[in-house]
Amino acid sequence: MARVFVTGGRGFIGRFLVRDLSARNCQVAALVRRDPQTGGPWPAAAAPVYGDILEPDAYRREIESADFVFHLAGCLRSPRREDFWRINVGGLEQLLDCCMGRTKPPRIVVVSSLAAAGPSGNRPRTEADPPRPVSDYGRSKLDAERLAARYADRLPITIVRPPIVLGEGDMMGWRMFASVARWGVHLHPTLRRTEYSLIHVADLVDLLWRAAHSDHVVQPSSFHRWDQPSAFANSARETLWGCPLPAFGDAALWGGSPRWGSGRATFRTRGEASSAEQSLLEKTAPADPDGVFFAAAEAMTYAELGRRIAAALGRRRVLVLPVAAAIIRGAGRAGQWAGRISGRPVYLNADKAREITAGSWVCSADKARRLLGFSPQPFSLRLKETVESYRQAGLLR
Numbered sequence: 001m002a003r004v005f006v007t008g009g010r011g012f013i014g015r016f017l018v019r020d021l022s023a024r025n026c027q028v029a030a031l032v033r034r035d036p037q038t039g040g041p042w043p044a045a046a047a048p049v050y051g052d053i054l055e056p057d058a059y060r061r062e063i064e065s066a067d068f069v070f071h072l073a074g075c076l077r078s079p080r081r082e083d084f085w086r087i088n089v090g091g092l093e094q095l096l097d098c099c100m101g102r103t104k105p106p107r108i109v110v111v112s113s114l115a116a117a118g119p120s121g122n123r124p125r126t127e128a129d130p131p132r133p134v135s136d137y138g139r140s141k142l143d144a145e146r147l148a149a150r151y152a153d154r155l156p157i158t159i160v161r162p163p164i165v166l167g168e169g170d171m172m173g174w175r176m177f178a179s180v181a182r183w184g185v186h187l188h189p190t191l192r193r194t195e196y197s198l199i200h201v202a203d204l205v206d207l208l209w210r211a212a213h214s215d216h217v218v219q220p221s222s223f224h225r226w227d228q229p230s231a232f233a234n235s236a237r238e239t240l241w242g243c244p245l246p247a248f249g250d251a252a253l254w255g256g257s258p259r260w261g262s263g264r265a266t267f268r269t270r271g272e273a274s275s276a277e278q279s280l281l282e283k284t285a286p287a288d289p290d291g292v293f294f295a296a297a298e299a300m301t302y303a304e305l306g307r308r309i310a311a312a313l314g315r316r317r318v319l320v321l322p323v324a325a326a327i328i329r330g331a332g333r334a335g336q337w338a339g340r341i342s343g344r345p346v347y348l349n350a351d352k353a354r355e356i357t358a359g360s361w362v363c364s365a366d367k368a369r370r371l372l373g374f375s376p377q378p379f380s381l382r383l384k385e386t387v388e389s390y391r392q393a394g395l396l397r
Contacts, residue, residue: 005062005106006030007053007095008072009046010039012170013111013162013201017070018046020205029062031073040169053091056098063098066106068212071095074144076137077349079339084140092144096151105155109212110148114163114197114294114363115355116141124197124299124364128288134358135351145223145292152218152291158211159218160204162295163363167201167382168389172347174396176306177387181313181396186306188322195360197296198305200382203374207295210372218291294363297376312383313396325357332356 004021008014009030018036021028022043029047036042051058053073063069075087092110099105115138117131133139148157166173179185300308303320310318332353335346355361368374376382390396 002026002067003065004028004068004070005049005059005066006070006072007059007091008074009048010034010036011072012167012172013165013204014072015040015042015169016167016201017072017205017208019043020202020209022046024209026068029059029066031059031062053087054094056094060098060101063095063106064102069095069099069106069108070111070208070212071108072111075140077345077347077352079336079343079345079349081136081351084136085143088137088140089144089147092147096148096155096157099155100151107212108155108157109208110144110157110159111208112145112159112161113138113141114161114361116145116161117294117363119355119358120195120360120362122360124362125294126288126364127292127294127367135355137351138355149218149220149223149289152220152222157218157291158214158216159292160208160211160295161293161363162199162204163197163361165199165201165204167386170201170386173386174390177309177313177390177396180306180309180315180318184310184315184317185319185321186303186309188302188306188320189328189356190325191322192325192359193301195299195301195362196305197294197299197362198379199295199297199376200379200386202382202385203297203376204295206376207293207368207372207374210368210374211293214372216291216293216371218289222289222291288367293368293372294365295368295374296363296365297382298379299362308380308383309387312380312387328356329353 002024004026006014006018006021006028007030009018010032014030015036018028018030019041022045028043028045029049030036031051031053032048033050033052036046036048042048049059049062056063071092073087073091075083078084096108099108114125115135116133117125117129118133118138131142133142145159148159151157164173176186179187306318306320310316328348329350331348332350335348335352336350339346339349365374365376387396
């Protein structure tokens with residue numbers, strides 16, 4: 001029986017992963033901050049481990065006995081930008097340091113995000129494309145990937161980048177389904193025609209399992225080409241993409257936690273490379289990085305997603321209402337101030353607005369299909385399963 005440790009076990013994807021692993025007869029322990037029984041179905045055989053990703057003493061014992069580690073814990077939104085680096089990068093560093101204490105380290109799968117790569121433009125992104133994140137969240141996830149590569153000569157790590165994830169237990173996605181079900185209305189971000197990659201949580205979890213059992217791991221050189229223009233960085237150690245780049249593995253701690261994003265780096269206002277940096281990237285770009293995989297089932301416009309949701313609900317029509325980018329940005333700024341005043345994260349803030357208005361977010365999963373045997377179910381079928389799960393939970397009629 002495989003021993004598995006999952007971080008972020010109480011989240012939408014983490015909870016589904018814990019259930020899937022338990023169904024595979026794995027011995028599962030999952031890091032949670034609150035009682036997982038209160039948030040939805042939780043397998044009786046799965047052991048909750050109460051603690052924080054930044055407090056490794058809480059989960060060190062589980063790491064010592066784990067065969068596999070799935071890292072999902074992270075900061076998705078926050079009124080304080082430094083939290084992204086403190087949790088997404090600093091938390092991963094604490095986890096990997098724990099794994100380094102093993103004579104035979106566990107197999108590690110790090111769940112990143114398409115946000116680390118950035119929007120796609122006029123063609124699907126592949127793993128070989130230089131990353132251009134547009135949000136603080138995306139930049140922090142990219143720096144977490146870079147950190148993983150620095151451990152790659154000592155730990156077997158695979159990185160998976162999912163796009164929009166829908167499915168059972170997703171309360172943010174539920175809002176889209178509820179709007180179509182109740183009022184027959186589906187909001188479309190921006191007035192432009194934009195496309196998005198999507199994946200159902202069950203297909204993502206299947207890909208994570210396949211990644212954990214593959215020989216495709218990150219190499220120390222996987223991100224080297226994207227760090228080549230570091231000679232352009234300023235004295236505050238600003239990186240190519242505007243991310244704070246602390247000295248990985250240094251001993252600079254603040255209250256027992258790494259000082260990621262604590263003010264010792266300068267941020268750029270735009271997450272784009274200069275023309276000189278981009279020129280260097282184009283000259284030095286080799287094949288795609290080892291051990292990094294996009295996870296996507298289908299790509300469609302947001303309007304098409306609304307029509308498919310309506311079909312899954314049994315509605316014949318849906319009104320697609322586009323929302324101007326200026327309105328989204330204004331709402332994002334308002335949400336940012338509301339979060340700062342309340343001290344709590346809000347769904348739509350300035351960082352999320354930058355992602356929403358950045359254009360299309362499409363990625364290719366051809367590499368995962370070719371190397372990992374990834375084969376997602378038809379997305380229309382998955383949408384019907386999602387509707388049924390919401391109805392069983394009493395969230396939809």
